[in-house]
Amino acid sequence: MISLKQIRNTNNQIIVLGNHSPIIQSILDFDYLCGQKKPSVIGIMGNGRGKAKYFWGRQEILLTLFSQPQELQPDAKSNLWFLNLLSGRRTLTSSHDLITSVKNIVGGSLFAENVPEVHAQALSDLAQKHDLLLIGSASVGMVVPGSLKLGPIAGITPEQLINVKLSEPGTLAIISASGGMTNELINLVSQAGKNLSFAFSTGGDRFPQPEITIAFTLAENDPQTAAIIYYGELGGTEEYELIKLKQQGKLTKPVLVHISGTVADLFAQSPQFGHAKAKAETELEKASAKRQALKAAGFLVTEKFSDLLKLTKQL
Amino acid sequence: MARVRISEFQAKKILTKELNLPWQGLQVDSRITAATIEAFFGPVELVAKVDQGIKKRAKQGLVSIRNTPGVLRSFVKAKSQQKFSQFLIEPFVPHTANQEQYLSLERVRDGIKVLYSPHGGVEIEDHWQQVNSTISDPIVKKLVAKLKTIFDKYYFSFLEINPLVVKDEQIYLLDLAVEIDDAALNIPVVSNLQIEPISPIKLSSSEEQIAKLDKSSPASLKYRLLNPNGSVWMLLSGGGASLVLADEVADFGFGQELANYGEYSGNPTMQDTYLYTRVILTDLLKSKSHQKVLVIAGGVANFTDVAKTFQGVIKALEENKQALKKQDVLVFVRRGGPNQKQGLALMARFLKDSGLYGTVLDSSAVLTEVIKLAVKILRKEQ
Numbered sequence: 001m002i003s004l005k006q007i008r009n010t011n012n013q014i015i016v017l018g019n020h021s022p023i024i025q026s027i028l029d030f031d032y033l034c035g036q037k038k039p040s041v042i043g044i045m046g047n048g049r050g051k052a053k054y055f056w057g058r059q060e061i062l063l064t065l066f067s068q069p070q071e072l073q074p075d076a077k078s079n080l081w082f083l084n085l086l087s088g089r090r091t092l093t094s095s096h097d098l099i100t101s102v103k104n105i106v107g108g109s110l111f112a113e114n115v116p117e118v119h120a121q122a123l124s125d126l127a128q129k130h131d132l133l134l135i136g137s138a139s140v141g142m143v144v145p146g147s148l149k150l151g152p153i154a155g156i157t158p159e160q161l162i163n164v165k166l167s168e169p170g171t172l173a174i175i176s177a178s179g180g181m182t183n184e185l186i187n188l189v190s191q192a193g194k195n196l197s198f199a200f201s202t203g204g205d206r207f208p209q210p211e212i213t214i215a216f217t218l219a220e221n222d223p224q225t226a227a228i229i230y231y232g233e234l235g236g237t238e239e240y241e242l243i244k245l246k247q248q249g250k251l252t253k254p255v256l257v258h259i260s261g262t263v264a265d266l267f268a269q270s271p272q273f274g275h276a277k278a279k280a281e282t283e284l285e286k287a288s289a290k291r292q293a294l295k296a297a298g299f300l301v302t303e304k305f306s307d308l309l310k311l312t313k314q315l
Numbered sequence: 316m317a318r319v320r321i322s323e324f325q326a327k328k329i330l331t332k333e334l335n336l337p338w339q340g341l342q343v344d345s346r347i348t349a350a351t352i353e354a355f356f357g358p359v360e361l362v363a364k365v366d367q368g369i370k371k372r373a374k375q376g377l378v379s380i381r382n383t384p385g386v387l388r389s390f391v392k393a394k395s396q397q398k399f400s401q402f403l404i405e406p407f408v409p410h411t412a413n414q415e416q417y418l419s420l421e422r423v424r425d426g427i428k429v430l431y432s433p434h435g436g437v438e439i440e441d442h443w444q445q446v447n448s449t450i451s452d453p454i455v456k457k458l459v460a461k462l463k464t465i466f467d468k469y470y471f472s473f474l475e476i477n478p479l480v481v482k483d484e485q486i487y488l489l490d491l492a493v494e495i496d497d498a499a500l501n502i503p504v505v506s507n508l509q510i511e512p513i514s515p516i517k518l519s520s521s522e523e524q525i526a527k528l529d530k531s532s533p534a535s536l537k538y539r540l541l542n543p544n545g546s547v548w549m550l551l552s553g554g555g556a557s558l559v560l561a562d563e564v565a566d567f568g569f570g571q572e573l574a575n576y577g578e579y580s581g582n583p584t585m586q587d588t589y590l591y592t593r594v595i596l597t598d599l600l601k602s603k604s605h606q607k608v609l610v611i612a613g614g615v616a617n618f619t620d621v622a623k624t625f626q627g628v629i630k631a632l633e634e635n636k637q638a639l640k641k642q643d644v645l646v647f648v649r650r651g652g653p654n655q656k657q658g659l660a661l662m663a664r665f666l667k668d669s670g671l672y673g674t675v676l677d678s679s680a681v682l683t684e685v686i687k688l689a690v691k692i693l694r695k696e697q
Contacts, residue, residue, distance in 0.1 A: 180556045180615075182617075
């Protein structure tokens with residue numbers, strides 16, 4: 001699987017599936033603000049052909065629309081990514097078709113909510129088979145300051161990107177189960193006067209990609225990342241795998257954690273919260289149980305969200 | 316891809332057909348008569364169960380076993396008065412306790428996890444240590460193989476048979492619970508089954524309205540009423556931020572005052588946020604609490620347009636501003652994201668002009684600061 005070092009040291013190219021212009025424009029704005037020579041987006045795959053108008057700085061440019069993956073001409077020396085903006089039902093088949101017909105794809109991000117669990121299982125197999133860094137579904141994507149913006153992550157207006165200094169790489173990594181909270185944490189890191197090494201949202205679905213241990217191993221192996229901020233929720237038991245990782249000595253960097261969902265204890269039966277996975281069926285899946293276990297294993301765990309800013313400053 | 320429960324009646328209909336098992340069942344409500352039951356089943360002993368996705372029914376007295384149509388009719392009537400509305404009636408299968416087995420299938424990341432115990436029944440949790448993945452009974456083994464195919468075909472997420480009875484080589488699914496992936500409800504193989512997910516909790520009319528709105532919109536709109544007479548009313552955005560904000564209310568010791576939980580996300584239209592806000596305001600105005608606050612808050616959005624979504628919120632507030640003012644409701648706001656400057660300025664101006672202003676914070680404030688300020692008002696009141 002690709003490393004963060006490779007993402008920073010090699011040029012990145014993106015194929016976009018689906019035409020969602022504010023998100024595509026935000027990627028071009030990011031590239032431009034980071035002083036890149038050319039847009040990372042090399043083509044948009046949809047039903048149509050021809051060109052679509054976008055801006056490169058203040059200058060109007062045309063991006064090519066493709067209907068067949070074979071028509072694309074990626075640069076063999078670049079890292080080739082895809083950004084899938086299609087609906088939940090089409091996410092699996094469209095990703096599969098692209099991955100099997102275009103060589104050398106290193107990873108991709110899946111934006112749609114409502115990807116069926118059966119499809120998520122197949123996507124997980126696909127990522128494993130092709131050794132991809134797959135992110136999502138229901139993900140806002142990944143951002144590596146100065147190098148790559150793969151999705152709406154960190155915002156879609158130039159003001160948002162400038163505010164959080166995305167052209168200046170730093171040392172804090174963010175891994176989050178929620179798209180909105182990823183951006184909130186990016187904002188918080190900036191408030192703490194620090195910069196990001198990278199950030200991604202695995203999304204709040206039942207079987208998110210990458211698996212939590214892979215996500216943390218990426219950060220652990222990244223020489224530029226000094227510490228990790230993690231946002232998790234009630235539901236699922238992934239956090240216990242994180243504890244195992246630490247106990248095995250495979251996670252040595254400081255990890256600051258916020259697990260939300262203690263409010264669920266007010267309900268007689270845990271309701272379904274905003275994200276698909278956010279429902280505690282067993283005692284272990286409760287936010288309070290996860291917080292306690294992580295704390296006991298030596299993670300830096302917040303009692304309240306308002307503690308995060310102070311603790312981030314100390315990282 | 317949230318998991319939703321389907322009725323036992325529907326689950327049995329699907330499984331018995333696919334597995335080619337003999338089964339007769341009747342889905343009924345409070346209007347059922349003994350004569351109808353008798354006509355459908357003939358002179359056999361029967362079972363009636365509340366069929367609304369509730370767990371541990373036997374222990375809660377929600378099952379009537381081995382009775383006549385007349386007795387079942389009275390059972391259904393009595394339970395209907397306790398607000399239950401959907402029941403399943405089926406033939407009683409005579410068996411002994413030691414014939415009761417346990418079987419469950421759950422979708423996990425790398426496949427389907429199977430759990431089995433030769434000792435099932437209502438006390439399963441007391442001997443959970445006997446439950447594992449080893450199955451020696453060849454009939455059950457064969458059943459599991461078939462169930463896995465059905466599980467994938469219909470996008471099931473979870474399936475539990477307890478008890479499972481095998482008698483004279485015949486399989487009986489005595490008690491069956493099935494959860495299905497709601498992301499698959501529109502896929503033809505599933506939608507053809509005409510499945511209606513059931514909720515073990517009876518929804519309030521406002522919750523029902525928002526569930527309908529959620530269904531008709533590509534954005535996500537969720538709403539749960541917790542305490543109709545609560546003081547802290549929430550109009551939140553983002554699946555994650557809404558949880559963090561609701562947690563904070565509880566962490567400040569106002570959990571009992573938390574009136575609702577909900578969230579909108581995925582860039583809803585102005586009409587969506589207008590209708591959503593209107594429902595919440597109706598509930599808020601009905602609350603008997605003496606000091607109410609409305610918290611309109613969310614994280615720094617990635618792609619949800621703050622100005623557009625706030626215009627819908629403001630429109631609903633505008634329609635109710637006299638009533639809100641009369642009840643001294645104060646509004647506390649925190650939001651960031653695309654067009655936040657414009658959206659927050661619109662909101663601040665409206666709240667000041669209408670005398671509802673609590674505070675308006677932008678993304679330079681920590682997300683939960685707004686909760687601190689809102690509960691401060693309530694503290695003063697106490």
